[in-house]
Amino acid sequence: MRIPEIIKEIQLNGLNSTPENAGDVDYSASRRAYSASFEGEGERKVSFVLEDLRQLVLEGRFDPGNAVALSIGGADGSDLRALLQKMPIRGGVLLEYAREAAAAARAKADLEGGQRIEVVEGDATQKKGEAVDVALNCSGGAKTVIVMCFGVLHELPTRSPDYREDRFFDIFFSKFESVLLYCAEPCAVPAFDYLGWPDEVEIRLPDLPEWKLRLVADHICLQRFGVGVSEDSARGGGWVVMRSNQAVEVLHKLIRFQDMQRFRHEMGERLTSFNGATMGRAIQASFGVNDVEMELMYRTSTGFRDAYREHGVEARASGGQWPLLPPPITHCRLILRRLRQSGAPLCPTEGG
């Protein structure tokens, strides 16, 4: 059980608990281990993209031969390789800031079908313009861009200077006639009772006294939400009350990761920061509500559901009403499509 280790670390180091400050560990080794944990993951994650693209081909709305793919934070490029091996897309570009992951992608850049993956190394916000130029050049001016973001957008608010959720994708919509954007991210708890948890919940874990759960929750919430949990949040019987986003954040960090280095890394970001509805609506508002189709799907990830069960987590609506709540929504998939006939203007039509 790793929770006692987390509690010890918080008691010893408090808010200074970061990978860089850990002192007793090789930080570059932990970065390599972090990058390695995503190796080959892309193949599984890209399957909903392939499903959607195949449907669009059947409908005659998408021509792979006139498209280039771009993966942001795609680690070793396994998402691009899987996509390019299964569709005759002109080429792929990986935009990734982890040196180790970028090197792994470069080592496998040439694919059997003659396609190639170009790697742009650096921060997503700073380098997306360069990545777009590379995508246009390497594809001979493809008209359609397929943008994939898997598990990266929730990181950018804390890991990418000048990142703005509502403007991040503008350049893709400005430079390409057609844009297919696929995001799969851990997300904020959706604000609909029938889908998610109520706004305020009580949680408990077996054998974890309230004061300990409160201590960890306070630490995590202070660091990632700027406000801790209230002083009277302990409710007796092991239950601690908090906002549902805070509770999901606390659970992600307590039950999902196997070692302390990963815990420290995860403390650098908020897994409940991404709001697919807000992002999708902002893009529609900028580029035309009738021009940009949006699909948003919510789910509980298998990894989270398994960990929730293994750790015996319980949750209930605040105030102590039963029955227990099911595991919360933790992830979402956002698809945005602007599919244009060649030659159509890139700016939205008036009133669009």
Ligand SMILES: C[S@@+](CC[C@H](N)C(=O)[O-])C[C@H]1O[C@@H](n2cnc3c(N)ncnc32)[C@H](O)[C@@H]1O
């Ligand atoms: C959670 S991992 C997901 C990796 C891969 N997309 C997957 O789903 O398996 C997040 C990835 O985003 C990259 N990343 C994080 N912040 C970034 C930034 N500011 N610019 C570019 N890449 C970034 C990380 O290096 C890492 O490879």
